[in-house]
Amino acid sequence: MVEWRLKEINLAVKLILRKQEFEVRPGMTLLSALKKCNILPESVLATREGEMIEEDEILKDGDIIKLVAVISGG
Amino acid sequence: MMKCKKCGIKASVNMRHHKMALCKEHYLEWIPEQTERFIKKYEMFKREEKILVAVSGGKDSLSLWDILIRLGYQADGVYLGLGIDGGVEYSHESQKLTEQFAQQRNLKLHIVDVEKEYGQSIPMLAEKTHRGYGKPCSVCGLAKRHEMNRIARDLGYDVLATGHNLDDEAAVLFGNTLSWEGTYLQRQSPVLAESNGLARKVKPLCRFYERDMAAYAMLSGIEYIYEECPFSVGSTSIYYKEMLNQLENQRPGAKLTFYLRFLEAKNSGLFAQPIAVEFATHLCQKCGQPTSAPDLCSFCRMIEKVSLEN
Ligand SMILES: [Zn+2]
Ligand SMILES: [Zn+2]
Numbered sequence: 369m370v371e372w373r374l375k376e377i378n379l380a381v382k383l384i385l386r387k388q389e390f391e392v393r394p395g396m397t398l399l400s401a402l403k404k405c406n407i408l409p410e411s412v413l414a415t416r417e418g419e420m421i422e423e424d425e426i427l428k429d430g431d432i433i434k435l436v437a438v439i440s441g442g
Numbered sequence: 443m444m445k446c447k448k449c450g451i452k453a454s455v456n457m458r459h460h461k462m463a464l465c466k467e468h469y470l471e472w473i474p475e476q477t478e479r480f481i482k483k484y485e486m487f488k489r490e491e492k493i494l495v496a497v498s499g500g501k502d503s504l505s506l507w508d509i510l511i512r513l514g515y516q517a518d519g520v521y522l523g524l525g526i527d528g529g530v531e532y533s534h535e536s537q538k539l540t541e542q543f544a545q546q547r548n549l550k551l552h553i554v555d556v557e558k559e560y561g562q563s564i565p566m567l568a569e570k571t572h573r574g575y576g577k578p579c580s581v582c583g584l585a586k587r588h589e590m591n592r593i594a595r596d597l598g599y600d601v602l603a604t605g606h607n608l609d610d611e612a613a614v615l616f617g618n619t620l621s622w623e624g625t626y627l628q629r630q631s632p633v634l635a636e637s638n639g640l641a642r643k644v645k646p647l648c649r650f651y652e653r654d655m656a657a658y659a660m661l662s663g664i665e666y667i668y669e670e671c672p673f674s675v676g677s678t679s680i681y682y683k684e685m686l687n688q689l690e691n692q693r694p695g696a697k698l699t700f701y702l703r704f705l706e707a708k709n710s711g712l713f714a715q716p717i718a719v720e721f722a723t724h725l726c727q728k729c730g731q732p733t734s735a736p737d738l739c740s741f742c743r744m745i746e747k748v749s750l751e752n
Contacts, residue, residue, distance in 0.1 A: 408691055410690050413657055422454070422463065424444055436668070438501075440501075440652075440680075441673075441675070441677045
């Protein structure tokens with residue numbers, strides 16, 4: 369019971385890019401989170417609750433960050 | 443917190459290569475202003491000229507159309523139906539989004555379907571001609587160039603505008619530099635003058651990063667095709683773009699400098715005109731477009747070959 373509660377409190381930050389999902393600790397900046405997930409910041413745009421966010425944004429518990437790939441072929 | 447350079451509120455887009463961050467409102471003003479500056483700087487077109495925008499349903503071409511209309515230019519669109527499915531109905535989806543874009547803004551859109559026009563879709567043509575089995579990109583490029591030229595000429599447009607962004611241009615430049623393609627390097631430019639009855643070609647977005655164009659599309663609420671062309675997966679151009687982004691990550695502005703310094707070097711004569719200009723000496727007997735061959739251009743030759751086999 370206790371374990372279950374701890375898990376729920378200790379939410380992570382989720383980053384979604386196409387079909388991939390990544391999880392990072394809350395409290396870091398978007399830039400650090402992208403680095404941790406091996407994603408080049410130049411190749412994505414990030415949104416949280418529909419708002420575009422930039423590199424220095426601090427990611428909070430339970431945040432879901434949708435990443436939009438910006439590089440296309442052609 | 444990053445602040446908008448113009449008004450000081452929280453910024454939506456940060457452009458490290460310009461050392462500038464902007465809020466949504468100022469970003470949506472800044473992009474068209476800059477586009478106008480480039481149109482004038484490179485003498486792309488004037489307000490009285492008729493512009494045809496090649497639209498694919500992607501972020502760049504739809505944003506370009508949006509910007510030109512905002513700036514008050516006379517710009518119509520042309521969409522080329524390629525018949526590419528790839529399990530995601532790629533062509534169908536992108537046509538739908540392009541039509542929706544035009545309808546919402548009451549713009550004139552010409553739709554040309556390759557299969558209706560020539561009896562074969564792009565993947566069918568690629569398979570039958572054996573030009574790139576399963577990878578129809580070269581056939582697709584050939585058909586796009588041919589059809590865009592044809593439509594611009596037949597419908598009397600002065601200029602054909604495409605949505606190539608800086609990442610597209612830098613990737614092409616990088617590829618051509620790796621193999622020292624002198625002729626291609628000589629021809630790569632924001633403006634190609636009209637010649638042999640072909641409309642002038644311009645790339646008004648050639649100085650905007652791909653990321654900045656995606657931000658423009660997103661912030662202005664343009665619905666574009668997010669799905670990649672199924673054939674572009676693993677393409678060289680995507681690989682070059684990724685490499686250039688690695689460089690950009692370490693040295694903000696590197697991509698832009700690479701492209702702009704190239705244009706400067708070219709203007710100051712680094713690349714001399716080739717001694718013999720081999721292309722565009724004849725006109726195709728079927729379609730009238732310039733070609734290096736004495737009878738048919740490569741597109742018409744391909745179509746003829748495929749119809750003979752049927
Ligand atoms: Zn502002
Ligand atoms: Zn021809």
